[in-house]
Amino acid sequence: MKITYIVPGFGGTFYCGNCLRDSAFSKALKAQGHDSITLPLYLPHSIEEFAHQTEVPVFYGAVNIYLKQNFKLFRKMPKWLYKFFNSPFILKYAAKKSGSTRAEGLEEMTISMLKGADGFQTEELNQLIYYLKHHEKPDVVHLSNALLMGLAAKIKEELNVPVFCSLQDEDVWINAMQEHYKPKLWQLMGDKAKDVDAFIAVSDFFKNIMQDNMQIEEEKLHVIHLGVNPEVYTVQLLAQNPQAIGYLSRMNEENGFEILVDAYIILKAKSEFSSLKLILTGGKTADDNKFVEKQIKKLEKNNVLQYVEFIDDFRTSVLDEFFKKITVLSVPVLNGEAFGLYQLESLASGIPIVQPDLAAFPEIVEISKAGAIYKPNTSVALAEKLSEVLSDQTSLNQMSLNGRKAVEEKFNLKVSTKKLVEVYNNVLANKNK
Numbered sequence: 140m141k142i143t144y145i146v147p148g149f150g151g152t153f154y155c156g157n158c159l160r161d162s163a164f165s166k167a168l169k170a171q172g173h174d175s176i177t178l179p180l181y182l183p184h185s186i187e188e189f190a191h192q193t194e195v196p197v198f199y200g201a202v203n204i205y206l207k208q209n210f211k212l213f214r215k216m217p218k219w220l221y222k223f224f225n226s227p228f229i230l231k232y233a234a235k236k237s238g239s240t241r242a243e244g245l246e247e248m249t250i251s252m253l254k255g256a257d258g259f260q261t262e263e264l265n266q267l268i269y270y271l272k273h274h275e276k277p278d279v280v281h282l283s284n285a286l287l288m289g290l291a292a293k294i295k296e297e298l299n300v301p302v303f304c305s306l307q308d309e310d311v312w313i314n315a316m317q318e319h320y321k322p323k324l325w326q327l328m329g330d331k332a333k334d335v336d337a338f339i340a341v342s343d344f345f346k347n348i349m350q351d352n353m354q355i356e357e358e359k360l361h362v363i364h365l366g367v368n369p370e371v372y373t374v375q376l377l378a379q380n381p382q383a384i385g386y387l388s389r390m391n392e393e394n395g396f397e398i399l400v401d402a403y404i405i406l407k408a409k410s411e412f413s414s415l416k417l418i419l420t421g422g423k424t425a426d427d428n429k430f431v432e433k434q435i436k437k438l439e440k441n442n443v444l445q446y447v448e449f450i451d452d453f454r455t456s457v458l459d460e461f462f463k464k465i466t467v468l469s470v471p472v473l474n475g476e477a478f479g480l481y482q483l484e485s486l487a488s489g490i491p492i493v494q495p496d497l498a499a500f501p502e503i504v505e506i507s508k509a510g511a512i513y514k515p516n517t518s519v520a521l522a523e524k525l526s527e528v529l530s531d532q533t534s535l536n537q538m539s540l541n542g543r544k545a546v547e548e549k550f551n552l553k554v555s556t557k558k559l560v561e562v563y564n565n566v567l568a569n570k571n572k
Contacts, residue, residue, distance in 0.1 A: 140563065141174040143277040145267075145287060148182035148197065160307070160341075160365055160480055161283050167368070167556040176275065178267070180287070198267045246320040249312070253327050255289030264290065268297045279563050285309045285338075285349070288331035301336040301566045306349045307477045311393075329353040336566050339559065341365050342499035345477035361562050364506075365478050366555030369546045372487035373459050377539055378466045382529055383416035385465030385490065387453065387481040388472075390423045390431050395471030395495070400434045401518030402471075406525060407443045415529075417443075418464050420450035421481075455484070462488035466535065467528060469493040471521055475500055482510075483550050486542030491535060493524055506549060509542030 146161040161177060168175035179197050251258035271277065271294065280294050282304040291302040313324050332338070332353050340346035340362050350360060384403060388394045399417075406412040423431055438444040450461055468485040475498025482492050482503055492510035494500040504510040513524035528535065 140279065140560070141275070141277045142168055142279050142281060142563070143271065143275050144175065144177040144281050144283065145290065146177050146179060146283040147287075148179035161305075163367065163552055164556060164559065167552045168560070171553075171556060171560070173560070178270075196270070198263060198270070246316045246324075249286060249316070249324065250327065252286065253289040253324070253331055255291075256293050258289060264293055268293055271298055278567070279303060281305070282335075285328055285332070285353070286312060288328065288335060291331065291334035295334065301570055302334065303337050303339060303563065303566070304335045306338050306340040306345055310348055310352065311474070325352050335359070337361060337562055339363050339562065341478040342502055344499040344502055348477075363555055363558045363562075364550055365480055365483060366550045366552035367480070367483045367487050367546060368552045369487050369543070371455065372462075372484065374489040374543055375459075375462050377490070377535055378464055381414035381416050382466040383418050383464055384525060385461065385468045385485070386417070386419045386421065386470060387461065387468060387484065388421040388470045389427070390419065390421055391427045392430055393473055395473055395516070396431070397434055398471040398516065398518045398521060399469055400437060402521040402525060404438070404441045404443060405518060405522035407441070407446070409526070412526070412529070415446065416464075417447045418450065418461060419447065420453045420461050422451075422453055458484060459488070462490050465490055467491050467493050467525065469521065469525065471495050471516055472497070473516065474498065478503070483546060486550070487546040489539040489543050491528065491538035491542060493521070493528055495521075507542055507545035509538045509545055
């Protein structure tokens with residue numbers, strides 16, 4: 140089967156679970172004998188792609204679509220200028236800009252993208268369709284998220300293939316926008332859902348969220364938990380003498396970075412945790428610099444900064460070094476997440492997780508038996524739970540074993556990929572009846 144994934148690129152400046160999910164699925168499909176390719180939108184997927192441009196172009200270049208959306212002058216720009224704004228140099232610059240991952244202010248752009256052929260990105264859509272028709276000729280097309288559903292109708296019309304769409308954390312993007320846009324966007328997304336043949340939600344929790352907001356037909360919805368390849372991760376001995384708390388995600392307010400920092404400061408005030416370390420990785424954007432600096436000054440003021448380590452490289456290939464240094468992982472996202480791939484990366488490495496009682500986190504902890512849940516999502520509650528978990532070595536060791544076993548048996552990428560292919564095949568079979 141020939142499968143084309145259409146995925147927003149992010150430039151590689153921070154840990155992006157959704158991007159890693161899509162890349163992992165594509166690689167796993169190839170490993171199972173399918174012809175799978177990932178097409179990036181907006182920006183390349185990683186820093187490496189900036190340095191070593193592949194034969195696959197970047198569609199819907201971030202700078203071009205921004206200029207077209209906001210300035211009529213650029214909606215009929217000459218080809219040489221269009222190519223310039225889509226060059227690796229310009230896109231690399233765009234990836235470093237503070238607003239490149241910010242939802243607020245992009246309401247009209249999001250609406251335009253959802254409108255597809257009726258939006259301001261018609262030229263980009265035609266380029267994508269041409270590439271799919273003449274270079275890829277896929278059997279199925281899979282959209283990374285529901286904000287890309289504006290592409291579906293034209294793809295089906297021109298290629299006569301089914302379109303699939305993953306569901307993960309779209310509500311976070313919509314909820315960050317101005318209040319009066321939200322009903323309009325959910326209505327538009329509900330309308331565009333009719334152009335998609337099947338949706339793949341990453342958790343039962345998020346399936347229900349999106350079904351309520353978009354009124355998706357039950358028969359179109361499938362839940363396939365995320366998976367990782369356990370062979371990629373080394374099972375680590377839990378860090379002792381000293382113990383350490385790890386954080387793996389973009390370092391910003393929304394991901395609970397400050398909650399963890401404050402919880403750590405609370406713990407360090409206790410004599411039994413005087414040697415406790417904090418290991419942080421996941422990167423940031425220019426938007427996050429001021430916020431992160433504030434946390435660093437707070438750590439310094441409380442005389443614990445010397446026990447904190449920042450790790451710049453968060454690629455999967457080097458994460459072993461991060462997990463080797465920690466005892467537990469905690470990413471206390473303010474409002475929870477649809478899943479959180481970092482949880483599986485931690486469990487695959489034998490590292491237990493401590494997460495807030497929000498969104499899909501309890502679902503993952505319940506299935507894996509490899510972590511602890513706390514509430515409310517405050518620094519005090521997190522510190523109390525971390526203190527409880529770190530003080531029980533027997534329980535920690537059991538959770539470590541449970542986590543690895545859960546990844547091997549339930550959150551295994553091979554299993555997830557086979558389930559995904561089953562959905563593809565069922566839709567294709569019904570289409571060909």
